[in-house]
Amino acid sequence: MSDKQKAIVSLTFASETCSASLSALSSPDTSNSQPQTTDLSVILKDLDSLLSLIYASTTKISLVLKPSSPTYSASLTPIQDLSKHISRLVHCNNLLSPDIHGLTLSKEVAYLTTTIIESIRALVQTFLNLAAHPSSIASSSQAGEEYLVRTGTVHDLIEKARGPKGIPKDNLTAVRKKWKEDKGPLEDGFREVGEMIEDANQGGSESSGEDDDGWDELGLGSSSGRKMDKDELERTKNVHKILRLTTLLHKRILMDLLSSSSSVPSNVALDALLVQSGALLAASDDLVSTLYVPQNSQTVHEELQSFLDVVKALQTGLQAFFPAAEDLEKQFSKVTIQGVGVTQGSTEQTGDKVKTNKKWFDTCFDQIYKLGATFENALKQNIADSVRGS
Template sequence: MTDKQKVIVALTSASETCTAALSALASRNQRDKSEPQTSDLAVILKDLDSLLSLIYNSGTKLALALKPSSPTYSASLPVIEDLAKYTSGIVHCIHLLNPDLHGATLIKEVQHEVTAIVEALRAIVQTFLNLAARGPSIARSESAGEEYLIRTGTLHDLITRARGPNGIPKNTISAISRRWKQDRGALEDSLREVSEMIDGAEGSKNDDVDGDNVDDGWDELGLGDTGEKMDKDELTRAKNVQQLSATFKSALFKRTVCQVHSVLRLTTLLHKRILLDLLSSAPTPPPPSFALDALLLQSHALLAASDELVSSLYIPQNPATIRKESLALIDIINGLQLQLRIFFPDTSSLEQQLSGLSIEGDKSASTPSKSIADKKWFDLCFDQVTKTSANLVSPMYKPPPGVGQKPR
């Protein structure tokens, strides 16, 4: 068997190893329970980082050894074997991660980063396998050279990112914070949507709402009269804004929409402060991983409930639906308040700290701890959300004439 034939066999085996690794990563929750486990997350992540570094270097060596213009097949054989070995190694590291000990969110983040890397590695292996199977003239073509360089660069970029500060999280808190930031951006979008809804409706009260003359409804959105015909989605949104302005002639319903805005503003602020005050400076020892995972689920639920509440404000508005979605949002906020207990001492401990504060003497002795100050702020914020949403969830709310009725 020639060296080229040996390389083709080795590349085929390496490609199959990558495919098996991807399958194992996708089904890691079904790992063998008898596999020896380690609870030291730092050790697991350090080993994983080392393996990624080895794959980075071996990927470079493979690109040099199998350069299409002048491949050195004999030199590439040990490199291909090493890549297969390292790929199996990173899968083993991830199988050592335990959701109960290290957190489900952390594992998902690691899986995401490593899966992209293994896919990129398999693409490189498959590229060289295709080149080896082609004729010399095709393998030396300009397009062939560009392809292997692009794929090698992609692998390098993914590994560099995974090993960097924005890549694989170092602990559960880091993983939760990353997902929390994503939810925070979506919550801010919902709040902005209601703000634009109010501004657009109030600004278009005097606009012509008859026929298809809805261009003026876009002035408040900064689009103005461009002389261009709006597409179907733009036309629908413009009409919704103008129809909403008619509903705003009812002070009662206008107050309802403004109350929704106030509740969303408070919940967005609450969500932001959880990230800045609690997740960015977690107590020592940190809360259990399963509790942090549960907290993140509340964040996802808060985002979904906010989206549903905002959607209920559009034409045709149904007060019963708005109340239903408001109640759902409040339930999520109440659940979030319970989840935050993991960051604060129990009530008796807080009372002891407060009773021990001295009015005179050492200044530091008269200053409440950060934990007490944080808990006081969050309690006040949750209380304000409850008060602000009281009218929204009240069954006494009656719709103004015409509201909630579908047009004929």
């Protein structure tokens, strides 16, 4: 068997290893109840080392299999190493347990690993194509560009995964990362409602259709040919008030409760809280979508109820961050700093901070519910008036 044929066999095996690994990541084996290690720092260190080795292997393969002058004999060892590293990467990934290390962390690492392996498989397939059609592809500049682009993608993904914003160091960091991703869209929705109010006050929808940005074609925006009426504008203002508080609430959770310096609850509580962040974003988007003219009071009411239900679920999820006073005392009594028990003063300061945070969040939720109740009553009146008018 020639060196080229051996290289093709090795590349084929590497591609199959990638496919098997991706399948394993999408359907992890939970039968291994006793992993070799549960030490998160060890697992993450091994993951980082394997990513470094994969980076080096793909670099070597790309250098020796350059389309213009491939050296197949020199590619065999790095290709075989690549297959081994990928298998070990998946094994290391499977050591992460949602129950022990947190569901959010496990899913985030699995996602990052999956994107890297997918990019490696694409790179390997590029070299298989080059080996299968050397004469027609070698002279093509596009072929040379493709393998460089594929290699660059692998390198970029690995560098990001190993960077400060890549693989989280623990479940709290993973939850914070995802929470930040929801923060931007939430603020966008709040800003969008503010712009609706501004446009309505300025009579924006009575302007020419030159600035409709295509919304007419989607049945949104100024397609009705009129601006908001008094009731529609009032409804929009009410939603804006509520979203102002929920957007601030979401931000304060990130700053005060998901910070590294705060008292962190169990991974189960963190994972459950993150679910509510996504639910709040979806409910917010649905509520905002009801404000385009012409509005329907019944639809706005239904989405408002769904939105407030999510807010209540979020409040329930926050209870894990505010244990009862006696439970808080027990927690502090177990804490030691470098072998020395926490002082009475530090215990009182931390307890006061928890109480202050709880008071702020309780007040915020109360204000949201008051605004929501007032708005609900107004909507019910709008609906009743509409029924009588028909």
